[in-house]
Every structure is written in C-alpha cells, then in structure tokens.
Amino acid sequence: MWLQTNASTGQLSRHQSEHYQGLLLYPSEQAQVLQRLQGRSENFISDCAAHKPKLLIILDGTWRKAYRMLMLSPNIHALTQICLPEQLANNGQYLIRKVAKKNALSSLEATCYALALLDGELHDSIEESMHEGDVKNPDKIHCGHYQVLLDKFAQFNHFQLSFRK
Known part of the structure; x- marks a missing residue:
C-alpha cells in the first residue's frame, strides 16, 4: 500500500x-x-x-x-x-452514500470487481447476466473468492441504514 x-x-x-x-x-x-x-x-x-x-x-x-x-x-x-466495464461500474451497492455521479462505486466494490476480473473469476457471470438482461441485480454477479468481502460490505450498509429509521 x-x-x-x-x-x-x-x-x-x-x-x-x-x-x-x-x-x-x-x-x-x-x-x-x-x-x-x-x-x-x-x-x-x-x-x-x-x-x-x-x-x-x-x-x-x-x-x-x-x-x-x-x-x-x-x-x-x-x-x-x-x-471497469459499464455493467459493473453502474452496479454499486454503497447504499449509505448518495452519489450523483455515474459509475460511483465504493473503493471496496471497485477493487473486488477489478481483482475478480484480473483473476478470471467474474467474466462468465457478467456474460450470463447480460444475456439474461439482469445486470442490475447484484445477486447475479458473483466475484469468486472476493464475494465474501462484498457480502460483508452489504451487511455493513444495511446495518448503517438501520440507524436512519
């Protein structure tokens, strides 16, 4: 680093x-x-x-x-x-932040997607999602062994959002 x-x-x-x-x-x-x-x-x-x-x-x-x-x-x-490819760059799940910018992922999301692409763990699931017309559904995109980080990130977001209620 x-x-x-x-x-x-x-x-x-x-x-x-x-x-x-x-x-x-x-x-x-x-x-x-x-x-x-x-x-x-x-x-x-x-x-x-x-x-x-x-x-x-x-x-x-x-x-x-x-x-x-x-x-x-x-x-x-x-x-x-x-x-990142547009279908990933527009697939941010950083829900606790309001961003008016297109392609605004968190650093963690962007890093996981990039590493998964570099490691060859993401390409096939993107292709499948594009053919199914379901790229906007983050559950359809899987980042291989980086997915656990994105799952924990989603939990963190939901936990933080629970304080806004």
Missing part, C-alpha cells in the same frame, strides 16, 4: 516498473476497459510487461480527492489507466 504521506511517487514508479505492471483503476477518458486476462494478448498489457505480476493501484478517497491525487502525481498519471 502506498500512502501519500509515507512514500514518494518516485519510489512507487521505480518499484512498479522494475517488478510489476502497474495498472491504475480510474475511470478517465483514456482508461481502457478492464476485461478478463487471457494470456499475453490483453490490450492494456504491453508485451514486455505481460510476464510481470500486475500491481493494481486504487486512489481511495472522494472523487475530488482521487482526481487531485492523480493530477498532483506525474508518476501515477503515467500509469496504464483501466476502468
């Missing part, structure tokens, strides 16, 4: 370029849609970096703060930017 307060972005850049293929999960205009990894032919992974483990970088904070982190760090800005 890189924290703005305890490491320079230069350290992050050197570490990721030597040992990892850095992927920034951020829905910018230049971000490429993250899809299930299939060998070395994925569009956002260069041939020279395909053999490296992936380093998924998440900017955790409000949208405004995440954007500011991105703009203030040329090394982070230079990473390959990826985003």
Whole structure:
C-alpha cells in the first residue's frame, strides 16, 4: 500500500516498473476497459510487461480527492489507466452514500470487481447476466473468492441504514 504521506511517487514508479505492471483503476477518458486476462494478448498489457505480476493501484478517497491525487502525481498519471466495464461500474451497492455521479462505486466494490476480473473469476457471470438482461441485480454477479468481502460490505450498509429509521 502506498500512502501519500509515507512514500514518494518516485519510489512507487521505480518499484512498479522494475517488478510489476502497474495498472491504475480510474475511470478517465483514456482508461481502457478492464476485461478478463487471457494470456499475453490483453490490450492494456504491453508485451514486455505481460510476464510481470500486475500491481493494481486504487486512489481511495472522494472523487475530488482521487482526481487531485492523480493530477498532483506525474508518476501515477503515467500509469496504464483501466476502468471497469459499464455493467459493473453502474452496479454499486454503497447504499449509505448518495452519489450523483455515474459509475460511483465504493473503493471496496471497485477493487473486488477489478481483482475478480484480473483473476478470471467474474467474466462468465457478467456474460450470463447480460444475456439474461439482469445486470442490475447484484445477486447475479458473483466475484469468486472476493464475494465474501462484498457480502460483508452489504451487511455493513444495511446495518448503517438501520440507524436512519
């Protein structure tokens, strides 16, 4: 985990370029849609970096703060930017927050979906849901071994909402 307060972005850049293929999960205009990894032919992974483990970088904070982190760090800005497929990005279950922004997932949801896609655990259930016309139903999307985190997150949301009654 890189924290703005305890490491320079230069350290992050050197570490990721030597040992990892850095992927920034951020829905910018230049971000490429993250899809299930299939060998070395994925569009956002260069041939020279395909053999490296992936380093998924998440900017955790409000949208405004995440954007500011991105703009203030040329090394982070230079990473390959990826985003989630629209059917996942619009499937947020962060019920205790009202967000007027499209594609507004919590950091936990976005991370679970991204890791499940990178691990090849999510693609098939998305395809099945799209064919059934039921993408909006979060119960139809399963994130493999990351699903337990999303289930606990849903419980947390319902618990917090119970105080509003």
